[in-house]
Amino acid sequence: MPTSSATDRVRVLRPQDTDTTALAGETHKASSPQAFDGPARRPNAQTALSVTGLRKSYNGRTEVLKGIDFAIDDGEAVGIIGANGSGKSTALRCALRLIEPSAGSIHLGGLNITGFHGKDLRRARSRIGFVFQKHNLSPNLSVLTNVVHGGLARGHGIRAWSQAFAGAEERRRAMDCLDQVGLADLAERRAGRLSGGQSQRVAIARALMQEPVMIVADEPVASLDPKAGEDVMDLFRQLRVDRGITLVFVSHNLEHALSYSDRLIGLRQGSLVLDRPTAGLEPQQLAWLYETEATA
């Protein structure tokens, strides 16, 4: 596995803008990717996830990911931003091989998972908690049962089968996870009777059943009101603080992306055009990412 040395993160457009006030300026129009020092790495940081030369074409013709590279450290929070259709979800899903990339290599927690299949791939991903905009809870099952099902992803074969009968230990763990998201008192309620914010917290509790080292979230608060959205993002932050969980999330909310990440990755038309620490950045300095090609 290639270790993510500083050179892993130097393919970044507009690195000349180390003075971040220049980000909102005109200079990017003429820019092309160039080397710079890259985002500061924490000393001795281990790489949680790295991709190299990741490409994706859905129909065999148009490339919606045009060969992107990035690396994420253990314990880091990284926000992925960009306009509609820029390739954020595709990048996230390809990076975890939820969908198959057309090309590229992927390392997860020290393993080259590029060629993994079936149970090897499932095992490699078993400590990743996925949280999506559509939480896919089973509406007719209780909150607790939905959370118990999160533990199934960790089991294989006979172990998973026996967990399906929800032993006392699994139910106790599920209650613990619900407690962590502040919903233990709703354990017996039918999931279909929850609000959007409550449902997303249950989805997070379900992810916690996997004892995740990393949470991968694709627009986790897109359908929530501002307060519920902030509560969910605060919960992610708390999980990082308490457990050192790595967080990778896609967001259209630049305030969130800036507040809840250490680093931002920006995509534009399938290319990675931004990879830099969040500190000191303002939302308006990122507006160029959302300009149409005609105005950019």
Ligand SMILES: Nc1ncnc2c1ncn2[C@@H]1O[C@H](COP(=O)(O)OP(=O)(O)OP(=O)(O)O)[C@@H](O)[C@H]1O
């Ligand atoms: N299953 C699919 N089949 C064909 N094309 C797809 C598929 N999924 C995504 N695309 C296309 O790939 C491109 C990137 O889509 P993707 O969903 O990754 O972008 P995104 O940045 O996450 O967008 P959004 O912010 O709107 O969610 C878009 O042009 C989209 O139409």
